[in-house]
Amino acid sequence: MAVPKKKKSKSKRNxxxxxxxxxxxxxxxxxxxxxxxxxxxxxxxFVYPIDEEEESEE
Structure with missing residues (x-):
């Protein structure tokens, strides 16, 4: 038969x-x-690669 677990306190939950x-x-x-x-x-x-093609389009 299934038995419910013991309830943990609110302070532990918090x-x-x-x-x-x-x-x-x-x-x-x-x-x-x-x-x-x-x-x-x-x-x-942090290395952020920038393609040269994208720069030429702008």
Missing amino acids: HRHAVWKGKAALAAQKAISLGKSVLTGKAQG
């Missing part, structure tokens, strides 16, 4: 949720920072 949200916020911050550095041309650790 802590897991906060950790998950924190990791997501950090990843989003890194992505925004990388995007800004690529757009301004100040990217040092």
Whole structure:
């Protein structure tokens, strides 16, 4: 017969949720920072190849 699991406390649930949200916020911050550095041309650790054909069309 199926037996329900013990209920975990709200504080444990909230802590897991906060950790998950924190990791997501950090990843989003890194992505925004990388995007800004690529757009301004100040990217040092990221190589963004640009084709010469695309430059001649503009």
